[in-house]
Amino acid sequence: MSIEIKVPQLPESIPDATLVSWHKQAGDAVKRDENLVDIETDKVVLECPAPVDGVLKEIRIQGGATVTAGQVIAILEPGAVAAAKPATALAASSKPPAAVVTETATTLAKSSAATVSTPVSRSDMPLSPSVRRLVEEHQLDPAKIQGSGLDGRLTKGDVLEYINKGGELPASAGSVAQPAQSDAKAAAPMTRAVSGNREDRRVLMTRMRTRIAQRLSESQASTVMLTSFNEVDLSKVMELRTRYKDKFEKQQGVKLGFMSFFVKAVVEALKRYPVVNASSEGNDIIYHDYWDISVAVSTPRGLVTPVLRDADQMNFAEIEKSLTDMASRARDGKITLEELTGGTFTITNGGVFGSLFSTPIINPPQSGILGMHAIKERAVVVDGQVVVRPMMYIAITYDHRIVDGREAVLFLVSIKEQLEDPARLLLQI
Amino acid sequence: MSQSFDVVVIGAGPAGYVCAIRAAQNGLKTACVDNWKNLDGKHAFGGTCLNAGCIPSKALLESSEMFHKTQHEFAAHGIKVGNPQMDVAVMQARKAKIVSNLTGGIAALFKSNNVTGIRGTARLLKNGSVDVTDFDDPKKKELLEAKHIVLAAGSEPVELKIAPFDRKDIVDSWGALEFANSPKRLGVIGGGVIGLELGSVWQRLGSQVTILEAMDNFLFMADQQIVQAAAREFKKQELDIRLGAKVTGTDKGKAGISVHYEDKDGKHDIVVDKLIVAVGRRPATSNLLEEGTGVKLDQRGFIQVDEECHTGVKNIWAIGDCVRGPMLAHKGSEEGVMVADLMAGKVAEMNYEVIPSIIYTWPEIAWVGKTEEELKKQGIKYKAGSFPFAANGRAKAMEAAAGMVKILAHADTDEILGVHILGPMASEMIAEAVLAMEFRASAEDIQRTIHAHPTLSEAMHEASLVVDKRAIHAINR
Numbered sequence: 001m002s003i004e005i006k007v008p009q010l011p012e013s014i015p016d017a018t019l020v021s022w023h024k025q026a027g028d029a030v031k032r033d034e035n036l037v038d039i040e041t042d043k044v045v046l047e048c049p050a051p052v053d054g055v056l057k058e059i060r061i062q063g064g065a066t067v068t069a070g071q072v073i074a075i076l077e078p079g080a081v082a083a084a085k086p087a088t089a090l091a092a093s094s095k096p097p098a099a100v101v102t103e104t105a106t107t108l109a110k111s112s113a114a115t116v117s118t119p120v121s122r123s124d125m126p127l128s129p130s131v132r133r134l135v136e137e138h139q140l141d142p143a144k145i146q147g148s149g150l151d152g153r154l155t156k157g158d159v160l161e162y163i164n165k166g167g168e169l170p171a172s173a174g175s176v177a178q179p180a181q182s183d184a185k186a187a188a189p190m191t192r193a194v195s196g197n198r199e200d201r202r203v204l205m206t207r208m209r210t211r212i213a214q215r216l217s218e219s220q221a222s223t224v225m226l227t228s229f230n231e232v233d234l235s236k237v238m239e240l241r242t243r244y245k246d247k248f249e250k251q252q253g254v255k256l257g258f259m260s261f262f263v264k265a266v267v268e269a270l271k272r273y274p275v276v277n278a279s280s281e282g283n284d285i286i287y288h289d290y291w292d293i294s295v296a297v298s299t300p301r302g303l304v305t306p307v308l309r310d311a312d313q314m315n316f317a318e319i320e321k322s323l324t325d326m327a328s329r330a331r332d333g334k335i336t337l338e339e340l341t342g343g344t345f346t347i348t349n350g351g352v353f354g355s356l357f358s359t360p361i362i363n364p365p366q367s368g369i370l371g372m373h374a375i376k377e378r379a380v381v382v383d384g385q386v387v388v389r390p391m392m393y394i395a396i397t398y399d400h401r402i403v404d405g406r407e408a409v410l411f412l413v414s415i416k417e418q419l420e421d422p423a424r425l426l427l428q429i
Numbered sequence: 430m431s432q433s434f435d436v437v438v439i440g441a442g443p444a445g446y447v448c449a450i451r452a453a454q455n456g457l458k459t460a461c462v463d464n465w466k467n468l469d470g471k472h473a474f475g476g477t478c479l480n481a482g483c484i485p486s487k488a489l490l491e492s493s494e495m496f497h498k499t500q501h502e503f504a505a506h507g508i509k510v511g512n513p514q515m516d517v518a519v520m521q522a523r524k525a526k527i528v529s530n531l532t533g534g535i536a537a538l539f540k541s542n543n544v545t546g547i548r549g550t551a552r553l554l555k556n557g558s559v560d561v562t563d564f565d566d567p568k569k570k571e572l573l574e575a576k577h578i579v580l581a582a583g584s585e586p587v588e589l590k591i592a593p594f595d596r597k598d599i600v601d602s603w604g605a606l607e608f609a610n611s612p613k614r615l616g617v618i619g620g621g622v623i624g625l626e627l628g629s630v631w632q633r634l635g636s637q638v639t640i641l642e643a644m645d646n647f648l649f650m651a652d653q654q655i656v657q658a659a660a661r662e663f664k665k666q667e668l669d670i671r672l673g674a675k676v677t678g679t680d681k682g683k684a685g686i687s688v689h690y691e692d693k694d695g696k697h698d699i700v701v702d703k704l705i706v707a708v709g710r711r712p713a714t715s716n717l718l719e720e721g722t723g724v725k726l727d728q729r730g731f732i733q734v735d736e737e738c739h740t741g742v743k744n745i746w747a748i749g750d751c752v753r754g755p756m757l758a759h760k761g762s763e764e765g766v767m768v769a770d771l772m773a774g775k776v777a778e779m780n781y782e783v784i785p786s787i788i789y790t791w792p793e794i795a796w797v798g799k800t801e802e803e804l805k806k807q808g809i810k811y812k813a814g815s816f817p818f819a820a821n822g823r824a825k826a827m828e829a830a831a832g833m834v835k836i837l838a839h840a841d842t843d844e845i846l847g848v849h850i851l852g853p854m855a856s857e858m859i860a861e862a863v864l865a866m867e868f869r870a871s872a873e874d875i876q877r878t879i880h881a882h883p884t885l886s887e888a889m890h891e892a893s894l895v896v897d898k899r900a901i902h903a904i905n906r
Contacts, residue, residue: 128868128870128871128874129873129874129876129877130870130873130876130877133873133877150867153869155842155869156871156873157843157844157869160841160842161842
């Protein structure tokens with residue numbers, strides 16, 4: 001008997017919400033109460049837990065789409081649980097590791113207000129006696145703690161570390177951390193949307209938040225930022241991925257995501273328009289003969305930007321492997337400071353959370369940042385005909401003090417052209 | 430004449446035969462080639478472990494320990510047995526029966542799992558085939574073709590030039606298991622696991638045993654607190670262990686074998702009737718590989734492999750005593766399982782961090798994980814908890830209250846880093862610790878797990894409490 005997974009009742013008669021990102025794929029085994037997908041409204045981010053053990057048979061609505069209360073978003077086949085995947089606080093997804101919300105400061109103020117997560121009870125996750133005791137004593141949600149033991153179990157050490165650490169990783173100015181599930185210690189306080197309550201609550205900013213605020217202000221004050229947009233038809237890239245993803249994974253040992261395509265296109269475009277890869281220092285423009293691409297990654301402690309060094313010398317598999325490795329180490333708090341600093345250009349992706357169109361903020365002393373967004377099927381005109389294509393808006397925010405409109409716009413056009421005709425990635429034209 | 434298989438395993442010791450059976454269970458057409466010749470000239474599967482090592486030594490240890498109890502412990506129980514006698518021939522026959530039972534068992538397991546057991550000497554040729562010389566007729570040769578080849582050739586005792594084996598009076602560990610009577614005076618060169626166990630056997634049966642260990646540290650790889658406690662027990666048993674004693678030469682004469690050795694006090698001699706040389710084992714790879722197979726040996730003769738036991742040559746694997754790592758049967762067996770699963774395209778891995786080690790003296794010594802010395806060397810902050818069997822009811826009732834359980838846990842995360850046991854049934858008790866460490870349990874997890882009363886394993890429970898200075902049955906300092 002299949003079960004329809006529906007959008008839960010939205011609070012405060014909000015008319016609609018955005019499906020942020022699926023934590024599970026069609027065909028995955030799910031356990032009761034496991035979070036399937038985050039649903040974001042203006043004020044709150046809701047979780048959508050699986051009602052019973054089973055297999056997620058079909059995803060009806062993709063991440064990024066707008067949904068209404070009660071809408072059917074997926075079909076769950078109860079009972080048959082295939083291989084149990086290790087439960088960790090972060091969804092182990094096959095999507096490219098870059099998952100960052102890039103909003104301007106004003107949008108941030110709205111969305112940072114309330115992040116209510118319905119606590120997911122992991123009654124089926126095996127907890128050892130000492131872990132049970134700690135969880136009970138400190139009223140913790142084991143689902144939020146990263147497990148390093150056998151099969152992803154929580155060890156006593158994992159829980160102690162979770163309790164002791166506030167979570168500190170260098171934040172980058174270009175993007176602001178607002179992960180959908182915040183852990184107990186970080187970011188915004190829990191607010192219940194209670195009607196009729198008009199009190200003000202004053203909350204001291206965490207260190208992480210203070211640092212982010214500081215760097216953003218500095219970036220805004222020191223650079224003259226301007227954003228230009230374009231759109232990319234990703235049908236050819238998606239076709240390539242569909243055709244070769246299994247072979248790629250088998251032979252290269254890593255999943256073929258979108259990021260490798262984007263990194264390659266970006267590097268080529270940077271080579272063509274080197275000022276976008278440069279930095280400013282006083283009255284000097286410093287051109288770099290190397291291409292170190294910072295890729296924004298969302299971690300439970302905040303946003304970090306590990307750097308793909310010499311990205312021009314990496315092939316698709318190396319890019320994907322490197323990103324996967326750095327993202328997972330960043331989430332585990334095991335990434336080094338050297339790996340997070342430097343970088344000549346940044347790529348950020350707000351699309352995973354559903355952002356359609358945004359103006360990213362530059363990471364000084366870099367002079368440009370590429371914003372990727374949600375891929376949406378749209379009606380576009382090709383050869384005089386209206387067709388449906390998977391489109392992504394891309395944005396470049398550039399420092400107009402050293403980069404002129406011409407370079408920035410052509411840079412973006414070059415990326416569009418390479419991705420719309422992937423052969424150009426191969427031929428580097 | 431050539432047969433074709435999915436897998437050919439060379440060697441039917443605990444690594445080889447386990448690998449072969451598992452491979453067959455995984456659906457692979459498997460052959461296992463072995464050339465073990467027993468003293469009666471007959472072939473037997475099971476390798477060193479079943480024929481000349483683990484099993485026969487445990488049989489003798491059991492018999493001799495029992496005899497020891499009649500002389501030293503029965504009286505305390507009120508049992509009067511007069512003057513017990515030891516019939517070594519019967520003891521040896523019992524041992525032989527157990528061995529033949531088990532080796533026959535392997536042949537039966539091969540049959541029921543469809544593993545083709547081949548009696549002969551195998552050699553890997555450079556073209557990837559396996560050349561087999563028949564066990565009974567050395568002129569008969571066979572060529573085996575295989576998709577995968579697993580080298581499990583095992584190890585052999587190291588021989589000393591200054592005390593060459595004559596298989597009668599100067600013997601290796603196998604020879605030491607076959608004495609027809611207990612020698613009056615027994616010398617043992619090498620105070621490691623094998624030397625200790627074999628020395629113990631004959632000492633309990635009346636031999637005057639002298640063990641000469643060249644190193645200054647006794648059992649250097651074990652936790653030294655445990656080792657020192659063990660040394661005190663062995664002294665009580667009148668096992669004469671001399672440390673820092675480097676043997677320089679031997680002479681055979683009418684009065685016996687003169688063993689010359691040097692230590693920090695100067696030169697010494699002892700005269701013994703039999704001499705066991707137990708200074709270690711080396712991989713048995715000298716005739717295994719034709720030139721040009723591509724399989725690399727290190728300078729000690731071990732086959733070089735990665736953590737999945739690949740040799741570097743496609744589809745050629747190596748496991749057990751002939752590769753790196755502790756020379757333990759269970760390590761070889763689990764490598765065999767891992768390789769059999771990998772060959773069948775499954776996911777498999779070995780956890781080398783949590784392999785238990787046992788010394789079957791009495792009291793037994795068992796450990797898993799890190800010693801205090803290793804933790805100090807690596808700069809890891811730890812806390813320790815030791816609980817003596819003297820405070821354990823079951824041990825006292827068994828008249829076996831010597832020794833202790835020691836648990837080492839990380840100072841911050843409380844994760845169990847090492848467990849060391851000296852005492853009765855240490856070999857069995859260590860299994861709890863191994864399982865706990867596989868699951869990265871904390872000392873608190875052991876505290877919060879119910880252990881039955883009255884048992885020896887309660888000592889493990891109490892030791893975990895001592896780690897946090899909360900033992901119930903000991904004074905916490």
